[in-house]
Structure formats: structure tokens, C-alpha cells
Amino acid sequence: MHNAALLQPQLDNPTFHVLGVRVDAVQMAGAVNRMERLISSGRPGCYVAVTGMHGVAESRSDLHFKEILNAADLVVPDGMPLVWLGRLHGFPLRHRVPGSELMEEFCQKTGNRYRHFFYGGAPGVAEDLARQLHERNGIVVAGTYTPPFRPLTPEEEKQVALQVNESAADVLWVGLSTPKQEKWMHEHRNALRTPLMLGVGAAFDMNSGRLRRAPEWIREHGLEWLFRLVMEPRRLWRRYLVTIPKSVFSVSLELFHLKKF
Secondary structure (H helix, E strand, O other): OOOHHHHOOOOOOOEEEEOOEEEEOOOHHHHHHHHHHHHHOOOOOEEEEEEOHHHHHHHHOOHHHHHHHHHOOEEEEOOHHHHHHHHHOOOOOOOOOOHHHHHHHHHHHHHHHOEEEEEEOOOOHHHHHHHHHHHHHOOEEEEEEOOOOOOOOHHHHHHHHHHHHHHOOOEEEEEOOOOHHHHHHHHHOOOOOOOEEEEOOOHHHHHOOOOOOOOHHHHHOOOHHHHHHHHOHHHHHHHHHHHHHHHHHHHHHHHOOOOOO
16 A cells, blocks of 8 residues: 555646656746746655656556656656647647756756756766766756665665765756656655655766767657667667557557546
């Protein structure tokens, strides 16, 4: 049993649902403004889920993950399919809100206003990302941590929480991939005093220059998935060729009101 009180987000945005997952009908500027409001609220443990069809598809076989997505304080549409579905629900969405662009936009707009902590990535990536964002946007780096490729021990978990809390970070960027990063944020939301956490996955590699992004015209036409599949076939083939296609038929049933999820 999950505590229902802990699974109720603070909502004031228009939303729509895709296979039972709540998506906030926001664009980049609205997402950045919402993030600043969450920080200024002073309420620790708020988290943002940057979700595309992959997250929606994963939630179909993992009901706890669906609860975690729906409990997020903000769920932004990372993926043109969610933008298109938002339009079908009557919202004038024009662009997706990917984690890499949200990170860059937030850092560019707010500069040295907040303290940033970076958790995730391969060895050296978080440090390099923090350095580059500081050089480009003047952000204040509160700290970085690269977790090992294994579950942390209870003692390591305590040390991570201590390090993050002592850093007095305002924003905690989590780069672990979906659904691991969302589960991590939800699990740690009561142990960390940080006002805002964001799961941004591949943004660590993209914004540090380690992973090439698709050209803009490919992104705007909803084909970045194909570009990423070509670039990382061994890691992403199951996501784009198995997990997501399984959900496409269900989305069609939902759109035509033939089945409710």
C-alpha cells in the first residue's frame, strides 16, 4: 500500500492523460517558471518528471512507476507524440520540453540565482557538465556525485544524502535514465532538503558534449527517436522497437474512447 497523501502533486497547470499518466500541458517558458515557483515555495522533495512515450510505456507494466509519475509536481512532455496528443486534447502545444533543453534554458535564465547539484552519469561526466554549465551560464555548482553501477549500500545512501544536504543545493539534477531516475527521486524525496529535483537522463551526456543531438528539423518532426536509435542501437533498440510500439495500439483505443486506461 502506498500512502495516498504522498502521491498527490500540487497541481495548478492544465493537464491531460495518456494511458493513465498525467502530463502537464506546459511549454519551455512555463516549465522554467513552474520550477522557480517550486524552489521559492521552500517545500523540500519536489520533483519534475521529464516524460516521453518511453515513460508512458514503462508505466503500463509497472504500476508503482505510474504512481510515481502521477505524484510528480510537474510532468513535462518530452517527445513530439505527447505534444501531438496534447493538441488532440485541445492544448495549443507547439514544442516538446526535453530534459537537455530544459536544463540549458533554466541555467541560462537563472544564472547564479540558485545552487546546483549533479547526481548521475558515467565517471567524470557530472563534473564536466557542471563546469561547462558554470562557464556558459555562470551557475553556482553546489556539488556532484557519480554513483557506481550497482545499488548503493545503506551507508553510501546516508553519505549521499548528507553530501547533498550539506551542499545546500536548490536544484538537484538526476541523470540515471527512465524509470530509474524517477524512482530514485521519489524514494529520496523525504531524506533530502533540496527544494527541487529533476530527472533528465541523457541530458548529462548531451549537454556535456558527449552525445550528439539530432538536427533541429529531425527533432521537430518527431524523429529524434530514430536518430538516437541509429547512434545507440545496442542500448536503445528494445525501448524504440519493443516497449514503445506495444503502447501505440493502446493509445489508439484510448483516443477513440474504445478503452479507458
